[in-house]
Amino acid sequence: MLSVTCTAPVNIAVIKYWGKRNEELILPLNDSISATLSTEHLCTTTTITASPNFTENKITLNGVEESFENKRLLRCLSEVRRRADEHDKCRKEILKWNIHVVTENNFPTAAGLASSASGYACLVYALACLYGIEKEELSAIARQGSGSACRSLYSGFVQWKKGCHDNGSDSIAIQIVPETHWPEMRILILVVNDAKKKTSSTHGMSTSVKTSELLKYRVSSCVDKNIEALTKALHDKDFELFGKITMQDSNQFHAVCLDTYPPCVYMNDISHSIVNVIHQYNKVHGEIKVAYTFDAGPNACLYLLEKDVPDVLRIINYAFPNDNVKSVEYIKGIPVDLPES
Numbered sequence: 001m002l003s004v005t006c007t008a009p010v011n012i013a014v015i016k017y018w019g020k021r022n023e024e025l026i027l028p029l030n031d032s033i034s035a036t037l038s039t040e041h042l043c044t045t046t047t048i049t050a051s052p053n054f055t056e057n058k059i060t061l062n063g064v065e066e067s068f069e070n071k072r073l074l075r076c077l078s079e080v081r082r083r084a085d086e087h088d089k090c091r092k093e094i095l096k097w098n099i100h101v102v103t104e105n106n107f108p109t110a111a112g113l114a115s116s117a118s119g120y121a122c123l124v125y126a127l128a129c130l131y132g133i134e135k136e137e138l139s140a141i142a143r144q145g146s147g148s149a150c151r152s153l154y155s156g157f158v159q160w161k162k163g164c165h166d167n168g169s170d171s172i173a174i175q176i177v178p179e180t181h182w183p184e185m186r187i188l189i190l191v192v193n194d195a196k197k198k199t200s201s202t203h204g205m206s207t208s209v210k211t212s213e214l215l216k217y218r219v220s221s222c223v224d225k226n227i228e229a230l231t232k233a234l235h236d237k238d239f240e241l242f243g244k245i246t247m248q249d250s251n252q253f254h255a256v257c258l259d260t261y262p263p264c265v266y267m268n269d270i271s272h273s274i275v276n277v278i279h280q281y282n283k284v285h286g287e288i289k290v291a292y293t294f295d296a297g298p299n300a301c302l303y304l305l306e307k308d309v310p311d312v313l314r315i316i317n318y319a320f321p322n323d324n325v326k327s328v329e330y331i332k333g334i335p336v337d338l339p340e341s
Ligand code: PMV
Pocket: 012, 013, 015, 016, 017, 018, 032, 116, 117, 146, 147, 148, 149, 201, 202, 295, 296
């Protein structure tokens, strides 16, 4: 019997991935950029045990047994095993053993808080540790579990390059800058609603690809320019530019969701109030001090610098006093850990 345990962090996109050109291999229409958080806060922990005595594969997610007949899960497993089979140094003797996977998120699953990103990054990393395959090869496999998962395998600010090969071999994640590059950067997560989202990102983006004209414009005319400008903002530690692009990209992504037919409505009234409060706050200060971004859910992620955290927390508590915002997670430092076995 052999067992490994790994922990993987969540990542929060500042330039969003939305839309696939190949649904089977999960190849995106555009590049995206995110920051990987620290595993002290939002993370997935997965233990995989392999044994010649197990009669079947099993998976338990947050204490509930799920079906192993999940296409993406099976694909990640077969891809890792295929690579292990090709390399001499891997543990080939255990490739035929069944496995039991036990995975826990320390935050709400599927509430638009990137649980699939940390979940599949963790699964693939743990499988790689189990069979002994090279960690460099993993982002293209994690991508096939959930697109955004490929970014959670690196710390700091990370770019997922869409690539141009039909087989997806160059659709991988790379680190733009390490976490040490901009140590003052912080993230606040405002949990507006932790219920499971109504429209999954898989269904939402496939409907957007079929119906949204705005998505075509976003992909052809906006994202590449923003990727370039945001990369420069990161290298220059230019918060003004970083914040502007982050907010504009989030707004455009949600505009695409509304341009989808039927529309995908992820933000709610409280989300929109948060947007207003942030714009007011930045206006009063005459500069961008805080930037918001929203994934496929109503919860806000605020990017800001350490020195501004106390004042922004004060304003958030003042503006949302009645538990409208259920909890505020203060992410200290982006990011710290790579998953470890
Ligand atoms: O990787 P998925 O299928 O969970 O899609 C993630 C989509 C967004 O979170 C909205 C954007 C992103 O780049 O993470």
